[in-house]
Amino acid sequence: MTDTAETIRQQAAARTIRLEVARYRPEQDGEPVFQSYDVPLMDDWAVLDGLNYVKDRLDGTLSFRWSCRMGICGSCGMNVNGEPRLTCGTFFTEYGDGPIRIEPLKGFPVIRDLVVDIDDFLVKLQHVQPWLIREGEELPLTAEYAQTPEQLEAYKQYSMCINCLLCYSACPVYVLDPDFLGPAAIALAQRYNLDSRDQGDRFDLLNLDEAVWGCTFVGECTRACPKHVDPAEAIQRYKLTAAIRSILPWSRR
Amino acid sequence: MTTYHAKRDHLWFLRNRTYTVFVARELTSVFVAWTIVYLMLVIDAGGPPSFAGEPWMIAINVVAFAATAFHAITFLNLAPKATVVRLDGWRVPAFMIQGGNHSAWLVVSGIVAFLVLKGV
Amino acid sequence: MRRKRTAEPYLWLLFSGGGVAAAFFLPVLILLFGVLVPAGVVGRPDVAALTENVVVRLAIVVIFTLCLFHAAHRIRFTSEELLNIGRIDLLLAVVCYGGALAGGVVTAVLLF
Amino acid sequence: MIDVLIVGGGGAGLRAAIAVAECDPTLEVAVVSKVYPMRSHTVSAEGGAAGVIGVDDTLDEHCYDTISGGDWLCDQDAVEMFIAEAPKELIQLEHWGCPWSREPDGRVAVRPFGGMKKERTWYAADKTGFHLLHTLFQTTLKYGEIKRYDEWYVTRLIVDDGRVYGAVAVDIRTGRIETIPARSVILATGGCGKIFPFTTNAAIKTGDGMALAYRAGAPLKDMEFVQYHPTGLPFTGILITEAARAEGGWLINKDGYRYLQDYDLGTPTPTPKLRSMELGPRDRLSQAFVHEQHRGRTVETPYGPVVYLDLRHLGEARIDARIPFVRELCRSYQNLDPATDLIPVRPVVHYMMGGIHTDLDGATPIAGLYAAGETACVSINGANRLGSNSLPEILVFGRRAGVAAAEFARSHRQAEAPAVQAQGRDEERRLTHLRGDGKKGERIADLREEMQHTLEGAAGIYRTGDVLAKAVDSLAELRQRASEARLDDSSTAFNTELLNWLELGCMLDIAETVVACALNRTESRGAHQRTDFEQRDDAGFLAHSLVHRAPDGSPSVGLLPVTITRWPPGERVYGR
Ligand SMILES: Cc1cc2nc3c(=O)[nH]c(=O)nc-3n(C[C@H](O)[C@H](O)[C@H](O)COP(=O)(O)OP(=O)(O)OC[C@H]3O[C@@H](n4cnc5c(N)ncnc54)[C@H](O)[C@@H]3O)c2cc1C
Ligand code: SF4
């Protein structure tokens, strides 16, 4: 940010908006409590700018994650007025005069304030083998595997996932049952399944009650996804694949 | 280390519109089941059973009609999600597949109505 | 996560087939037999004559069974999600799919 | 005991980890990162990665572009080796699944880039860094032996008698402070853009690794060379990638005039011409902006003066196909559509050419300590890095450092030195004491802002001796005040205030070295422009700045000759 400190302080006197922020400090709180902060209502501020204002000027003890503030690192997901959002890309202008209620992402254990524990997802991600699987000899490092733009297009959308986990937070099945493999992990499995270079087979990992069959197609994951990955579609497509493979006994298992 | 686990939210399906539409969509299945039971009674009686003319019965069946129609619309809309149709590398957009499904639905309904009513 | 065989793909196929069948046939049938005929808007069709043909009767049995499977599948999952009773899934599955199967048998008995 | 401890889970760190795992699966390798690896700042690189593959292109041409782009401050042996290995690394990434953009026949596509004479920049639309990082991260998941410390913050290296023995780190989640003994350590902590107020860099880019090495006694190199990227969005500093110009975008001033033609960068042509106009190097473009500003030909906005990037003539289809993320960013963060509107842009701090002094294998002068990526200075970037050279750099040198560190670990198997636990306990005492110590000094954010503005004023695009000299004093005074800063948070769980304070300490160290090196270099070269010494001075300064930490904590600057092999210093010519 440029030399904004002064402008901010001037405008701060003029218009403010109230942030109601969930606080949870394991040493002192049994469960989350809300704390209100008034921050300058700036037209071009995102919710994250408001939180940073709190952290920098009002209350140094507030904890939350963020980094790139350009919607690509995936670390700033929170529940804003009940919806899972990337706070660096959610602007004050959406909320009129406020107040804005900011909570940690639903469906995950809370570590502190707005910070949730996402290790469960990392285990699931590793479980679906999200890497290119090849059989036989590797090509030498002088030639690439050919892939036409159409073949690229076939999986591209699913490769756009930034692991922000908004979809998990939006999915009622996951929130009820943390064993469910969940939207992003399945979308990323499909990202490799549909890659023309991949020769792996993830059928045994995906054709499970807690994997694709756990999804009842609520579809909210797709609506929440800031990167248009459409995990709901990825899952339904794999259901069809898995079902066809199950009834055709001669197909590769 | 302590972490906080939120309590179960028993009313989650009221929290936003998509959830509510989802639950409504799923609950149409109750009327699907009812419709089949009712049609079984129709077969058994060789036509609408005697109580079918009662106003409350007609009311239930109007709701059943609305629910099955809602089921038809939502189900046929979601169908393209599982199947990605590609023609020459061009992905057929969802609305075209959905349009096709809905047209087929109307045609089938027309044929069924014609067959049922042609002797009347 | 456990690795095991699962019946879900087959159930899902029945569910999907039932969804299509229900979408295509039920709205028009309930409109005719549940609303328009009883209300006297259209005349009373001869159901016995309509089901004379064996092919039609077989089709009705298949369609009804599929529709019931569709309903059973959704009722199973939705009640688990709404009431949070996933732990009795097996019992629910037996009751729901069993009910659907029974409905199919009853339809067959009525028609043949 | 860990064999290879890698600090940093960005592109360089992950590439190093895979290299170690592939080298010898029996080695214990661990990646410590203060954010989950896929959050590392490599994720935001947009434009692409350079590597010679075209039939009409040669390694020598890429070398020449890099060396002239760096104003002859690159070590030419390093450049040659780097450029020879870059294509292999990019193909390796392809074999790991990176979704590179393609030609219709299925081969990898390349695009033009600033300062490059040939089209050789591989890209994955305009999310190259994102795809590269996620491909690397997902590939590391294949190697069960790579141990991860996610969200651990390294606060100190353990060094005894000229050799590294591990590091001390805080588990951010629990606040636990742990000593991690290791046979070798690779620093891959990225850049330090956050020492400036207006930057494309993420919050995490606070130069920690540079500070860790510097405090441990390793020298930093060429710290005065800070790259300004000419096209950042005015409020956020979000980068509009050079690919936007490579695809044909124009830079125009408030009169709609393509002003670069006035600064010896060539004549305007309707379609992009390599090494000309908008495809000139970043230092020259950013300097041209300052002159435009002085001539009153920029546009004033609440966030400072801007010029415009014009993409309208490219049309919606091309924008969506080649630079969709640019459109997405403009729409979300600037509320405009580049297909129909002009994009306001201004120069923004982007990249640190300098860093920890290493050799071609990433080795620092401390035995067992390696560095790779933006935090290191091998030197291939010289006085100005060319766009798209950095992503291949993190791969090439990430791998080399990994291999070298693995080798070191294998040949140094002796038991842990007694100093290790003692130093660990020292650090633990210091940190425990700090947490929420109840001091009521100034706020961290105020100190940070003051440091940033000091640096922008003294070490911006143009620099002058007396301002730099004043900045030396201001920074020393700030350091004093920072040690008294206010710390309210006494919690052990996810205490980000303590991290912010530790990061501020690192940034102040780095800032001091930047100013000291800039003051010492009384010439103008690449990104370092002195208004009081406007000429390049090859007789005095065809040399790297090497800065050590003196016993009193202040920076002491010396010079180290540049390695010249086949390309004697010449004039930098663009557009002619
Ligand atoms: C917006 C933007 C666009 C760019 N576009 C391009 C481009 O198109 N082409 C190109 O070639 N280059 C580009 N660059 C430059 C390039 O992306 C970076 O130089 C490169 O990604 C740096 O990678 P790295 O691995 O060295 O560091 P990073 O990716 O920054 O990773 C640093 C890692 O170190 C960890 N870390 C830091 N400090 C600590 C600590 N104290 N304890 C523990 N862990 C720590 C962090 O958690 C992180 O994992 C761009 C840069 C930016 C900012
Ligand atoms: S699928 Fe979308 S919402 Fe889910 S983690 Fe990936 S980017 Fe986020």
Ligand code: F3S
């Ligand atoms: S919201 Fe959940 S139920 Fe399926 S469609 Fe998405 S994963």
Ligand code: FES
């Ligand atoms: S801060 Fe990176 S996605 Fe929001």
